[in-house]
Amino acid sequence: MPEEVLNDISHRRWNPLKGSYILCSPHRTKRPWQGQQESASKTTLPAYDEKCYLCPGNERAGGTLNPKYSRTFIFVNDYSAVKESQAEYTPDAKDEEFFRAESVTGKCYVLTFSPAHNITLADMQPAEILPIVETWTKLYAAHLDPESGLAKVAKPILSSMEGDSITIRSGKQLRYMQIFENKGAAMGCSNPHPHGQAWATSSLPEEIDCELKQLHKYRASHADKHMLEDYAALESLRQERVVFQNDSFLVVCPWWAIWPFEVMILSRCHLRSLVDFSDTQRTHLAEAIAEVTRRYDNLFETQFPYSMGIHQAPLSGTPEEMEDSYFHMHFYPPLLRSATVRKFLVGYEMLAEPQRDITPEQAAKRLRECGGELYRKNL
Secondary structure: OHHHHHHOOOEEEEEOOOOEEEEEOHHHHHOOOOOOOOOOOOOOOOOOOOOOOOOOOOEOOOOOEOOOOOOOEEEEOOOOOOOOOOOOOOOOHHHOOOOOOOOOOEEEEEEEOOOOOOOOHHHOOHHHHHHHHHHHHHHHHHOOOOOOHHHHHHHHHHHOOOOOOOOOOOOOOOOEEEEEEEEOHHHOOOOOOOEEEEEEEOOOOHHHHHHHHHHHHHHHHOOOOOHHHHHHHHHHHHOOOEEEEOOOEEEEOOOOOOOOOOEEEEEOOOOOOHHHOOHHHHHHHHHHHHHHHHHHHHHHOOOOOEEEEEEOOOOOOOHHHHHHOOOEEEEEOOEOOOOOOEOOOOOHHHHOOOEEOOOHHHHHHHHHOOOOOOHHHHO
């Protein structure tokens, strides 16, 4: 194939989701590696930690007692980055040019994935991850603009939530909900108990705004076709960067990946958000998440750190924004050569443009080879 020459030359790859380039330098991977070699890491955490503020029945930092939950548990973050109410801010008109600022309000949630303190998503079976997907769906549905077309789709989900522990939205309609997980101390995670977060804000985050504009431009110039649906079809055909697939989703190391083992979970068909999913698609998403996280841990036989997040339709927006949106998940992991050797965005990456050494094709091949049972089960 003509693209094979790219395995040996420096080149730039175009990211259609962000409208930007990344520099790829695959010849650098031929450098001899004389760094340290690590042995497989074991799990040494207890199933329950009396000092953990996320374990069932324990007291949180703010003094609230957690219920003795048995599956997932969700609560408003005791140290939220944004809050529902705060002092008003009125900008001075003369500051608009250089000192522009706007108030942001919202709600931040913490979602524990399991009552067990000593496991991660990589340790969980798809059936155990499914309740997490269902909780994400309910939380997102509860915060949708009632006037949104998605709210009509979400009605059966909302009607099933009576007596649920999820906090229903209140006050001002929020614009976007970012659901994410930071795994590992390397990604700033302050508690090893398996958990993620969801921040719902009155503003549309810049990353989402950028993607939405690119998705809209593609749809407008391709007879209403969706960029990521077309991209998923091409990746499915070529198979070079596909790590895992089922009937609903593809796991790929994207052509434009920045991080060494970055992956995306792509829906094969157009789904605007979690509320568009069928029961089967929710099950297939849980399977895809299990495959990604287990393969990550198997790659360097360690608790593989990453930041993961869902990109989907805004909570409130124009009909066009909702239709342009396309559900997908990003996984950004920092590890490069081993359990402790990381990729840092420094120097050229900070001052010019992102750069990577290992190609997405090489990364996908290594992740494909990491399937099977989680390595820790054999230690």
